[in-house]
Amino acid sequence: MRTPMATGLKLHKDLSGQSVESKLYRVDRKRIYGSCQFLAGKLVSWSSKKQNCVSTSNVEAEYVAATSCCLQALLMQTQLHDYGYTLDKIPILCDSKSAIAIYANLV
Structure with missing residues (x-):
């Protein structure tokens, strides 16, 4: 399917249109990330939240998400240790x- 395009046309300000609330369409560049924690093959914890810091790339967002998952795993490890289980x-x-x-770059 072709999209017809007119050449040589100029854009003009639409004086008859309605104004748009710019706050509704503001991009904050914070990504939503999530993680799931399993214990013995069973889902025991999951989280999904908007980042509290702005990441400049998808790689950075994945890194932040994995770090959050590591923190959750350490918390679970501490709790299990209190119950006598060692991981x-x-x-x-x-x-x-x-x-x-x-993560592998230990500089």
Whole structure:
């Protein structure tokens, strides 16, 4: 399907149109991220929230989300330790190779 386009036309200010509330369409560039925590194959915790900091790229947003997931895992590890369970290694799964590369760079 073709979209007809007229060439040589100029845009003019629409004096008869209604004004738009700019606050409704303001972009804050904060991404929504989420994570799920499983214990013995069962979902025990999940979260979804808007970032409280602005990330400049998707990689940065994935990194922030994975960091939040790590903090939640450490909290769960502490709680389980209080109940007598010891978890030495907690796998954190991330679907972004670039975010994993940031974690692997120990500079």
